[in-house]
Amino acid sequence: MGTLPITDDVRLREGLIAGSEQALAEVYDTFSPYVFGMALQMTRDRGAAEDITQEVFVDLWRRPERFDPHRAPLRGWLCMIARRRGIDWVRRHRTRVTVQIAAAEATPEDVVLNSTTHRQVRRAVADLPDTHREAVLLAYYDGLTYREVAQALNIPEGTAKWRLRNALHRLGERLLAEGL
């Protein structure tokens, strides 16, 4: 899709490629809450989340040219990598598909970021019908395939597929209506 790159992403990528420590620090300061938050939400293990955060930023610093600002924003790209590593970790540490639905929804005890945008998105997710929210969070944070989601929720596979698609559509429409 022909989306325009974010100017700051282009600037930061150039800085990283040039080996600017200042750019590295700015990238960490700007995006570490997203990377760490994603990893913590998935692993529910602070040590593992810190390790994943370190891997994600060290990897970006070593090969910044792999990030293409024309294809995705830097935040989304870093979150995607954090999520992949989180899924790897969760799959290695999950002996059975014992899924903690409650945990996927609950906010851990420490402080979450609380800007208007964060609150808007959080509210939009919370306002999804329970059945939809469960399916999306299981797939997103627990790294379950839709077949595993169907098993975990004891619903037909076709229903799990549909719920994932419909939940994302509803969420997208809501966020668009709110100007995000």
Add this chain to the structure above:
Amino acid sequence: MTESPHVGDLAGPYAVGACSPTETVAVAAHVSTCAACAAEIDSLSRTADWIGVTAARPPSPGLRSRVLAAALAARPAAAHPAAAHPAVAHPTAAYRSQVAELDRLLADLPPVLWQQPSRPHPTVRTMIGHLTSNDGSVAAAAGVELAPVEDVRRRWRVQADAILVAVDRGGTGLLDRPVRLAGRREMRRPLREALIQRGFETWIHAEDVRAVMGLPPQRPDAAQAAGIVGFALPLLSAALPRAVSLVLTGDGGGTHLAGPGAPAAEVTLPAERFCRLLAGRLTADTAGAVVAGDPVAAHTFLTVAATMGCD
């Protein structure tokens, strides 16, 4: 995917990486040739990215030094990268200094010169009103609410200061919020980019006021010029039929590629003059660019560049 040629409900699982490996390959193959399914998956993936935002929370302060040390151990930093990349500046830096500069000029502007024409605006007064109105969409996005102020200069300044305060307090979430940019094209970009545009427009109007007062022009500093170029080039690239290699000399200079494909021409000019061209204060013919390669591609590039201003 068996009953229909399209992706159907698999679009949802695919967007969050919840398909089987076989299905993932099949969906990817289908999407490469089906624009409708590609558009749906792109939109669902962007929505899925937002879910991650809800989990954001700051890591412990100690992690910062650990991660930076591990990174620098894996790849040492360059000795003097700052000189090559002056653009690494705070998002409000250029706007803040241009607001202060324009306000200094307006404080000294005699009443009679407020009525002086300043092309393309009928008077300096209407120009400042126009600037205030363009700043307004950023103010609204930043949640700034102001009581009505009668005086044109004061109204502009109070709003600009309120934007700077709101951005300082708002942090990353606010800087990411989409804002309608000023200009002819309907375009929404994150607030951090709208701030570069605010600094850009404030500088060019300060130049306009200097011209009315008979004062010498002032170029943007290297960081602001680089910021303006970095802001404008992606927008400009999207509007170009053919690519041009842009060589900017002087403060804020550098070599850039604008537009799709291999470059058909090379255009060389000082970064400062390129900023004036973007603002519509120079034209393709008065910019003084040195052109190599296809003259039509170069002229198109310069003509489109001259439409990127905020007037």
